[in-house]
Amino acid sequence: MNRARPSTPDTPDTPGVPATPATPATPPTPAATRRLRALAAFPFVLTLIGYLTLLTVWDDRIPDTLATHFSGADGGRADGFTGRTAFTVISVALLLGLGTGWTALVRRTALWGAWATAGFAGALLVLLVRDNLDAVDPARVVSPLTDLALGATVATLCALAGWALTRLVPAGEGADVPQGGPDAPRLALGPSEVAGWSRATTSRPLTVLAVLALVAVPVGLVVAPWPGALLALLGLVVGVPGLALARVRVTVDRRGVTVRPSFVSRPRVRVPLDEVAGASVRELDTAAVLADYGGWGYRVRADRTGVVLHSGEALVVRRGSGREFAVTVPDAHTAAALLNTLAERHGKV
Amino acid sequence: MLFRVDPASAVPLGDQIAACVRGALADGSAAPGERLPAARELADSLGVNVHTVLRGYQRLREEGLIELRRGRGALIVPGATAPDRARLVSRLREAAADARELGLTDEEFVELARTSLA
Numbered sequence: 001m002n003r004a005r006p007s008t009p010d011t012p013d014t015p016g017v018p019a020t021p022a023t024p025a026t027p028p029t030p031a032a033t034r035r036l037r038a039l040a041a042f043p044f045v046l047t048l049i050g051y052l053t054l055l056t057v058w059d060d061r062i063p064d065t066l067a068t069h070f071s072g073a074d075g076g077r078a079d080g081f082t083g084r085t086a087f088t089v090i091s092v093a094l095l096l097g098l099g100t101g102w103t104a105l106v107r108r109t110a111l112w113g114a115w116a117t118a119g120f121a122g123a124l125l126v127l128l129v130r131d132n133l134d135a136v137d138p139a140r141v142v143s144p145l146t147d148l149a150l151g152a153t154v155a156t157l158c159a160l161a162g163w164a165l166t167r168l169v170p171a172g173e174g175a176d177v178p179q180g181g182p183d184a185p186r187l188a189l190g191p192s193e194v195a196g197w198s199r200a201t202t203s204r205p206l207t208v209l210a211v212l213a214l215v216a217v218p219v220g221l222v223v224a225p226w227p228g229a230l231l232a233l234l235g236l237v238v239g240v241p242g243l244a245l246a247r248v249r250v251t252v253d254r255r256g257v258t259v260r261p262s263f264v265s266r267p268r269v270r271v272p273l274d275e276v277a278g279a280s281v282r283e284l285d286t287a288a289v290l291a292d293y294g295g296w297g298y299r300v301r302a303d304r305t306g307v308v309l310h311s312g313e314a315l316v317v318r319r320g321s322g323r324e325f326a327v328t329v330p331d332a333h334t335a336a337a338l339l340n341t342l343a344e345r346h347g348k349v
Numbered sequence: 350m351l352f353r354v355d356p357a358s359a360v361p362l363g364d365q366i367a368a369c370v371r372g373a374l375a376d377g378s379a380a381p382g383e384r385l386p387a388a389r390e391l392a393d394s395l396g397v398n399v400h401t402v403l404r405g406y407q408r409l410r411e412e413g414l415i416e417l418r419r420g421r422g423a424l425i426v427p428g429a430t431a432p433d434r435a436r437l438v439s440r441l442r443e444a445a446a447d448a449r450e451l452g453l454t455d456e457e458f459v460e461l462a463r464t465s466l467a
Contacts, residue, residue: 192357196394198350198386249386253394262384331378334351 036169040106040114043158044099047122051095054126055088058133066132067141078141091125105291108169115162120155127151185337196253197338200262201329203246203309210242245298248307250315250329252339257317259307259327269307271317271325273346278318279339281332286311350379354395362397366405374414374425374435382427385415412438
């Protein structure tokens with residue numbers, strides 16, 4: 001992997017430049033550790049076992065049809081029903097699905113959420129079955145509002161338990177590890193050499209979505225009856241920024257990092273070289289995108305900003321303020337190496 | 350794609366820019382069909398004159414490595430053979446430099462190239 005030093009046959013390297021090899025020192029992919037995952041899965045396993053046990057114990061008291069939806073306005077009277085088998089399958093699948101999701105996406109600081117979710121879901125399911133016990137006519141089943149309050153209480157207690165258990169996971173495990181550092185990638189650059197890195201990156205799903213939204217505008221205005229047709233203008237609200245984000249160009253040069261739409265120079269996001277404290281590469285898989293940025297697009301979080309257009313390599317810039325800026329772009333390693341070198345030369349790192 | 354130029358080098362800046370694209374294409378860090386940054390933008394980035402960048406792009410176009418489209422910027426030629434072509438051009442340029450070093454005139458070099466085709 002010689003990407004950081006492309007062969008330039010016409011321009012031999014300036015002699016005397018320390019020959020730093022292109023460091024493949026990509027930091028370890030941030031992923032929850034086995035222990036953290038186990039602690040996230042545990043409440044769901046517990047809930048599932050407890051729930052299945054109760055179902056067995058109550059076997060002959062559970063009616064063939066269960067009231068599963070209740071109207072809030074009518075004093076909690078039942079207005080939706082599910083067969084017993086379907087109910088069992090759906091409820092178990094729900095617990096399994098929530099458990100799998102939390103186990104896959106858990107972060108150290110969110111462990112309490114897994115516990116709260118398991119507690120809330122488990123409590124509501126058990127209370128629902130309890131309300132249905134011995135019911136002759138499912139339409140007469142009543143689920144009092146106190147069920148919700150009880151569920152919330154259980155959820156709170158579980159959240160506290162999960163929060164207390166967080167200390168069993170050492171800080172630094174999971175995705176909360178700061179990236180970059182002295183072993184961050186560098187690029188050998190001669191004293192008089194000037195370098196810039198530029199790369200276009202696109203998101204096909206976002207392009208399709210944005211184009212569809214834009215097409216919907218004239219179609220909606222013509223086809224739909226007034227004044228509802230004005231809703232079609234919402235397509236502009238989705239389509240224009242969507243298209244701007246779907247194709248961006250990422251530039252690293254003497255001014256810092258710039259991300260802007262491919263075809264126009266504004267709007268742009270820039271981290272000036274002054275503010276760059278370090279750069280690194282992070283492999284963002286779907287789970288990491290969801291956990292760290294909550295989705296794709298231009299994402300702003302409490303401690304990080306990201307232009308996250310797809311899964312894969314991302315250039316992660318640590319700012320002097322401690323905030324992070326990330327942009328998913330191929331060949332991010334070269335970009336990070338150049339940025340570190342430029343920032344160092346700028347006298348910041 | 351990484352562009353690096355050394356204003357202190359004897360090699361013209363435009364040629365250095367062309368060499369960057371050629372090298373990136375040859376080693377796979379730039380892909381066939383990839384769009385190069387607009388000349389003005391790259392010039393801003395590197396702090397060089399826009400005509401310098403255009404000279405480099407023009408050279409790459411003559412070598413058949415990029416397509417220049419008015420208003421649409423520069424595009425590395427699509428097709429799987431582009432990296433090989435970039436390598437071929439690089440080797441040719443090295444050969445030409447060697448020939449100069451040996452004291453061959455341009456005509457003699459071209460004649461030599463023609464002979465090796467036969």
